Amino acid sequence: MGYSQDATARRDGAAMMDSSSIVAVWRAVRARLREECGDLVYAAEIARLRVELDAAGRVCVICPNEFGRSWVEDNVGMRLRALWANVAEHACDILICTEKTLTSQKSQTVSVAALSAGGVSDTAALPLVEDTIEASEAKREARFTFDTFMVGSANMMAATAARAVASAEAPPFNPVFFHGDYGVGKSHLLAAIAHAASLSGKRKKVLYLTAEEFLNGFQSALRARDVQPFKDLVRDCDMLLIDDVHFICGKPRTEDEFLQTVTSLISAEKQVVLASHCAPSQLSVSDDRLRNVLAGGFNCPLQGPDLDLRRKILDCKIAQARNHCPDLDVPETVRDFLAARVTSSARELEGVLNNIIVRTAYMNRPVTMETVEEALGELPVKAERRITVDDIQKTAASYFSITVDDLISKRRTKAVVRPRHIAMYLAKTMTTRSLPDIGRRFGGRDHSTVIHAVNKITETLTSDAVLAEDVEALRRRLRG
Numbered sequence: 001m002g003y004s005q006d007a008t009a010r011r012d013g014a015a016m017m018d019s020s021s022i023v024a025v026w027r028a029v030r031a032r033l034r035e036e037c038g039d040l041v042y043a044a045e046i047a048r049l050r051v052e053l054d055a056a057g058r059v060c061v062i063c064p065n066e067f068g069r070s071w072v073e074d075n076v077g078m079r080l081r082a083l084w085a086n087v088a089e090h091a092c093d094i095l096i097c098t099e100k101t102l103t104s105q106k107s108q109t110v111s112v113a114a115l116s117a118g119g120v121s122d123t124a125a126l127p128l129v130e131d132t133i134e135a136s137e138a139k140r141e142a143r144f145t146f147d148t149f150m151v152g153s154a155n156m157m158a159a160t161a162a163r164a165v166a167s168a169e170a171p172p173f174n175p176v177f178f179h180g181d182y183g184v185g186k187s188h189l190l191a192a193i194a195h196a197a198s199l200s201g202k203r204k205k206v207l208y209l210t211a212e213e214f215l216n217g218f219q220s221a222l223r224a225r226d227v228q229p230f231k232d233l234v235r236d237c238d239m240l241l242i243d244d245v246h247f248i249c250g251k252p253r254t255e256d257e258f259l260q261t262v263t264s265l266i267s268a269e270k271q272v273v274l275a276s277h278c279a280p281s282q283l284s285v286s287d288d289r290l291r292n293v294l295a296g297g298f299n300c301p302l303q304g305p306d307l308d309l310r311r312k313i314l315d316c317k318i319a320q321a322r323n324h325c326p327d328l329d330v331p332e333t334v335r336d337f338l339a340a341r342v343t344s345s346a347r348e349l350e351g352v353l354n355n356i357i358v359r360t361a362y363m364n365r366p367v368t369m370e371t372v373e374e375a376l377g378e379l380p381v382k383a384e385r386r387i388t389v390d391d392i393q394k395t396a397a398s399y400f401s402i403t404v405d406d407l408i409s410k411r412r413t414k415a416v417v418r419p420r421h422i423a424m425y426l427a428k429t430m431t432t433r434s435l436p437d438i439g440r441r442f443g444g445r446d447h448s449t450v451i452h453a454v455n456k457i458t459e460t461l462t463s464d465a466v467l468a469e470d471v472e473a474l475r476r477r478l479r480g
């Protein structure tokens with residue numbers, strides 16, 4: 001194939017991917033890079049990259065600044081492209097760039113196809129599922145347990161269900177399906193269940209896979225024209241946990257194999273635990289039977305951490321970091337500042353902490369507000385859109401089909417009181433406004449009214465799935 005045909009094929013390859021499949025491929029590539037580079041490097045340099053398609057149909061890996069771009073290009077560029085070629089269904093050009101160069105289109109491009117002759121059909125480059133499982137499980141068990149999973153109102157129901165599932169002899173609900181935004185702790189929870197279930201000795205074979213591992217294992221088996229060993233592996237277990245289930249969606253043969261696996265385990269009373277970034281009803285599966293099976297067990301949302309939970313997670317991550325940096329000392333003021341400043345997800349919070357560690361403990365500098373500000377300045381911590389009480393009132397009013405005037409009025413009908421409580425709860429957990437200030441903005445109410453609303457929602461969230469869905473949907477809308 002001549003250069004221009006080759007380039008056209010690669011462009012078409014990228015054009016065949018929609019943005020959600022690009023994100024799915026990127027997440028798989030990113031996960032592999034994390035395993036290969038280690039958590040510290042991952043958090044400092046890789047977690048902050050994002051991908052999108054440019055106007056020319058190329059996949060752009062976007063770095064926060066020129067320093068980051070040259071680090072990525074020099075250190076993981078080749079590997080990233082080779083991994084992409086293995087995971088994606090089509091070879092495509094990958095441009096490693098910054099936000100600035102993306103617009104001016106000056107970065108150098110390298111062909112995935114050129115680096116990985118054969119692209120996805122290069123089975124030798126795909127790990128055998130058994131090897132992958134062994135390697136991944138060793139890592140997961142060490143890092144993610146219930147002890148290191150911090151619990152707050154955002155994840156109380158999920159944590160409770162997870163513990164119940166891990167300790168039960170027979171499945172209390174089947175399948176259990178955790179869903180929530182990126183970085184809210186789904187994988188951590190799955191790994192904690194797998195770890196606790198293995199330790200309890202009640203389940204002999206516990207198998208934890210990412211959906212990517214399931215897909216790769218199944219496709220390798222198909223290519224080898226011998227699917228039975230794969231079927232035996234995933235069905236001969238007492239508990240199967242599969243993370244990032246959305247990754248399988250839209251791939252009919254794999255979906256079908258996945259459906260058969262899940263139904264066969266459920267009918268044999270073996271526990272199935274799944275996680276995805278959206279609820280079963282929102283998965284774009286090709287076969288409705290799969291959606292029905294997934295929706296038929298216990299569906300449990302995890303929400304983004306509020307301030308208290310972020311602070312607990314930060315304390316926990318600092319304690320863990322002391323295992324390799326015993327002198328690490330992060331003052332209380334810095335912890336408070338970080339928990340209030342980095343609001344998007346636990347992953348981002350951990351990434352920021354790791355950046356701070358690299359820039360301080362590893363360079364023998366103390367962690368001060370100055371060094372933290374310095375580190376934050378270089379981070380891509382997305383300048384989070386500041387959410388205001390006004391935004392919350394407008395969004396909640398439109399979500400519940402009432403007016404902002406209703407929300408701040410003295411009316412006490414059911415149709416208005418619950419949305420008002422939810423809006424007050426969101427104002428407390430998503431902004432830095434004080435209780436009296438929130439009260440004033442809700443029609444001049446007293447701060448004790450706000451406390452009552454916040455407590456009521458916090459308590460009810462763990463037992464009322466509809467409320468939890470509403471709160472999660474509103475958070476998503478507010479974060480854009």
Ligand SMILES: Nc1ncnc2c1ncn2[C@@H]1O[C@H](COP(=O)(O)OP(=O)(O)OP(=O)(O)O)[C@@H](O)[C@H]1O
Pocket residue numbers: 144148149150151155180181182183184185186187188189276277313316346347350
């Ligand atoms: N409640 C928590 N307590 C302690 N650590 C947490 C908690 N929630 C998330 N984390 C940490 O945040 C990081 C990201 O979490 P995790 O990978 O489990 O998120 P996720 O929901 O699976 O995200 P994704 O959908 O992007 O895979 C992990 O290091 C995890 O340990």
